Structure formats: structure tokens, C-alpha cells
Amino acid sequence: MDNSEPDEIRDFWNRVADDWQIQVGATGDRNRILNSDPVLWAFAGNVAGLKVLDAGCGTGYLSKQLSDRGALVTGIDLSERMIAISRAQYPHMNFRVDSCNELRTVKNAEFDLVIANYVLMDTPDLEGSMRAFSRILRAAGVAILVFSHPCFPQGGATVSGADGETNYRWGFPYFERRKCVDPPWAHFTSDFIWFHRPLSDYWKAFKAAGFVVLDFEEPRISEERYHLAENLRELTNSKERPYSVAFKLRKNGGAE
Secondary structure, eight states, X not given: OOTTHHHHHHHHHHHHHHHHHHHHTTTOOHHIIIIXXXXXXXXXXXXXXXXXXXXXXXXXXXXXHHXXXXXXXXXXXXXXXXXXXXXXXXXXXXXXXXXXXXXXTSOTTOEEEEEEESOGGGOSOHHHHHHHHHHHEEEEEEEEEEEEOTTSOGGGEEEETTTTEEEEOOSSOTTOOEXXXXXXXXXXXXXXXXXXXXXXXXXXXXXXTTEEEEEEEOOOOOGGGGGGOSSHHHHHHHHHOOOEEEEEEEESSSOO
């Protein structure tokens, strides 16, 4: 790994932090609301009284929702600007500047649950992050990981034909791990940096860090949430496009 990458990633997220707050607000963006947050909460179950690490917390919306459900939450993010926004919005909560790759501010076996919500595709060190998650979890602790679907790059998706057929374009071999830079989208003005790895590499990293897979889902909108879609296109995309994957893992060391 290029030693300059962590600084580059930190600088990038500091640059887009204020735009990111517009994107997710207090409830998450449309993809989270319609598709992945219901899966995340189903995987998490009752969090009341649990010590939860929101790893890569961004501007803190999920940390606040976890706290509202009774969890004892610590939010960490590599970006100083993200943490500043989180602290300004939720001054009673515990937010720290820290990297998922190391979690230097977190003690061994300190948490019951770690949630990384759309984070792993943005970290330059997948294996290091998974080792760090394992270290800070108690025996049989749980990790919930939601990240962009590595098999279907939404930035390369095109819709064609009268039936709205969706095609995905790859500019490099799927099995090649690499840093990617996408052009700005929506209201963002900066290119987006992320890291592609094949899905099997994620699975191998989970296993190497001492996790077993308890559940797996490719989030999509459920019928009871159809009414939340703002238009037919959003509903159709949420029903048909695989935006993300969600894993529930358990650290080896006992029953769940």
C-alpha cells in the first residue's frame, strides 16, 4: 500500500464532509432509507445497552439513531471535518478521530457490536480494518458490514431500451484490486475515491480476521416500503438494482 494513501483519503473526506452532510442529513440518503437501513436494523436487532462502535461514522446520523435505540455508541472517522460536524450536531455523544485500519483509540475487546455502514469500499486497507474490528470486539461480538456491491458498479451502469435494461460496464478486470476515482455526482464537486476488490476477497478477509458469517443480504426495497419511493424510477431501481451487500459476522469465541 502506498504510504501516501491514508493522507489522500483523509484529505478527500475532509473536502467533501459538508456536502456529505447534505447527502445523508439526519436520516441517511435515499438508498439507505429505501434499501439498506432496514437490513442493517434487522441484523442489529435490539441494541439497547450494547457498546457499539460506529466505524466510519461520517457526520453521525447512524450514531444518533443507535443512541436513540439505547446503544452506548462511540463514533469514529478518519476525517477531522466529519467528526467536527458530528460533535456540533450531537454534542452529548462520543466521537473521535481515528482510522478503521488501526482503531488506535479503542481498547481490545471493548465493544459488543461494530457497524461499518458503507465504509469498507472506502478504506485502503481492508485486511487491516477487519483485524482491527476483530481486536476491539469481545468474544462472540458481532460485526455488521454494509458496502457498495463490488460486482455491479453503479457508476458504470447504463439504462437502454424500451424495457429499461440495465448494463454494467467494467473498465478493468473484475478480479483486479485497485484504487478507483469516479467523477463528481449529485451536488458533489470533488472526484470520489474508492477501492475495488472482488467479493471473494472480502469473504477471505473476514475469515482471516477470525469471523464467521451469520447472515448475508443484497438489500432491496421491501413491498411495505414501496410507498416511500419518490417516483417510479426510484422504486424500479430499488427493486431491481443491486446497490450494496450486507454481512452479519460473529467473532469466533462462543455462541452469539
